[in-house]
Amino acid sequence: MPDVIVVGGGVIGLSIAWELAGQGLAVRILEQGVFGRESSWAGAGMLPPGSLVNARTPEARLRGAAHQMWPEWSDSLTSSTGMDNGFIRCGGLEVRLSSAEGDDVETEFHREVEGLRLEGVVVETESLAQVRQRFPMLGPDVTHAYSLPDFCQVRNPRHLQALQIGCAVRGVEMVSGAVVRKIVTRGDRIESVQASDTEHRGAEFVFAGGAWSGELLRQLGATLLIEPLKGQIVLLQAIPLAFRPVIQVGREYLVPRSDGRILVGSTEERSGFDKRNTAEGVSGLLRFAQRVVPSLKDAHFEKCWAGLRPYSGSGKPSIGRLPQLSNALVAAGHFRYGLHLSPITAVLIREILLQQTVQLPEECCVG
Ligand SMILES: Cc1cc2nc3c(=O)[nH]c(=O)nc-3n(C[C@H](O)[C@H](O)[C@H](O)COP(=O)(O)OP(=O)(O)OC[C@H]3O[C@@H](n4cnc5c(N)ncnc54)[C@H](O)[C@@H]3O)c2cc1C
Known part of the structure; x- marks a missing residue:
């Protein structure tokens, strides 16, 4: 036994x-x-x-x-x-996009950076012009960005x-x-x-x-x-790879792999144990990716999938x-x-x- x-x-x-x-x-x-x-x-x-x-x-x-x-x-x-x-320390870039709703992005953004620093996480901030110099692939809608050098991926x-x-x-x-x-x-x-x-x-x-x-x-x-909370992902092929760090915009993100693939994620949907991709989910992710990095319009679509996150409510x-x-x-x-x-x-x-x-x-x- x-x-x-x-x-x-x-x-x-x-x-x-x-x-x-x-x-x-x-x-x-x-x-x-x-x-x-x-x-x-x-x-x-x-x-x-x-x-x-x-x-x-x-x-x-x-x-x-x-x-x-x-x-x-x-x-x-x-x-x-x-x-x-494939575990690597790739770094991360947390960005915010211009919003029609006129949210108070500035205050929220600074609160987030302060919260992470208080916790002891290394956060690097620069002016937007400096960020654009380092990451020229970012689209015009990007209004704020900070770097997380210790961000990793597997x-x-x-x-x-x-x-x-x-x-x-x-x-x-x-x-x-x-x-x-x-x-x-x-x-x-x-x-x-x-x-x-x-x-x-x-x-x-x-x-x-x-x-x-x-x-x-x-x-x-x-x-x-x-309960299951569905998340859809789209996989793109972008050679040469346009950037190295993971780019996050709140709950959406672009994860570049070293072989030129880029994962674009993700949705959060209550649809029971149904793991199928939807037209709305996939098209939303493609629009998001091109807003953050416009040159991804030329990337090749490789495939898409979805998974069921175990969501506990708390x-x-x-x-x-x-x-x-x-x-x-x-x-x-x-x-x-x-x-x-x-x-x-x-x-x-x-x-x-x-x-x-x-x-x-x-x-x-x-x-
Ligand atoms: C689109 C998406 C993106 C994500 N991105 C990230 C990320 O970047 N970083 C991160 O940390 N997490 C991420 N997650 C979350 C992460 O994937 C999950 O939190 C994690 O996989 C949960 O692992 P698990 O082993 O509990 O669940 P699962 O991987 O679902 O494994 C549970 C297993 O239990 C088996 N099982 C269930 N019931 C039974 C039974 N009765 N008898 C026998 N076997 C059973 C299932 O078949 C399944 O294989 C993401 C999830 C999704 C969907």
Whole structure:
């Protein structure tokens, strides 16, 4: 019988399995479809900077811890698998566009910069003329910009492949096509989970089912309000690559990959578990991209896709033990930040499960 059964093979479940197997635990991970092909594959791989220096909110502390962990986490995965996940410190440029509504962009913009600096994040500000000199590809609608030199990115499909190899190297049993429908309990313990026709018994159970988690855990009486929030992405080919840093405009962004591809994201839509692209979603993203970088009108359209972010409503993930059960943990609801927060989530689950000192305050652990 495995020490731990992990349900859900996205970046969260795979990172947890890899971390726990690294401690010598026998781990089995159950995935209803194909490993790493849901939200984690669809994401853009942005890893924004954070700092633990003055982070006050649980979200900022998680971001700060994740930012600190990524370089070593990535190195360790690369050296144990030989697979390059494309992790780089590419820098970021946060910009604002002229708005017909006459919002008070100036005040908001300065408040944002101050907030980040107070937290301990490195922010570089320059005049717009200086920014345009450094980034001449920016369109005339750009009115404000600041740089985040510590912004990083990872090629998430490659990272997921590396995690699968890493899990295999550490002896994790990986079962795909295993749809967990029933959770069998006795007293305050889970005895087994039923996946397709097989019963999987384990000592501890970790539920990392992404956007499906709310539905799955309802049978345990857990009221985790996690729902799918669709995000569409368009992939362009722009050779030569017009810029290097990730460009963000609030919740929309352009992520340049080193091979000349540019990801344009993303929408936020409530459409249940429907992952289809829409004409409105794709055309909106194409308009946005050309407004920020007009020369992208000549880029080639490669493809588009969509994924289902696990949205918790509070914006905070749920990481920790499920109440009323002595051997059940949850790690879900990471919304827009699951790739970024995957290393710290895996470490927190390991610390809680092995009763080690938990390095972040409790309010960071349970959403
Ligand atoms: C368009 C888009 C852009 C994004 N960009 C970024 C970004 O730049 N940076 C960032 O950090 N995050 C980003 N995200 C968010 C990030 O992708 C998610 O937060 C993260 O992938 C969540 O990981 P997960 O493992 O919880 O979920 P998933 O990757 O969805 O994995 C959950 C897995 O559990 C399986 N599962 C569910 N129920 C069961 C069951 N009953 N039995 C067995 N298996 C089950 C599912 O099949 C799935 O494979 C983005 C998301 C989208 C959609």
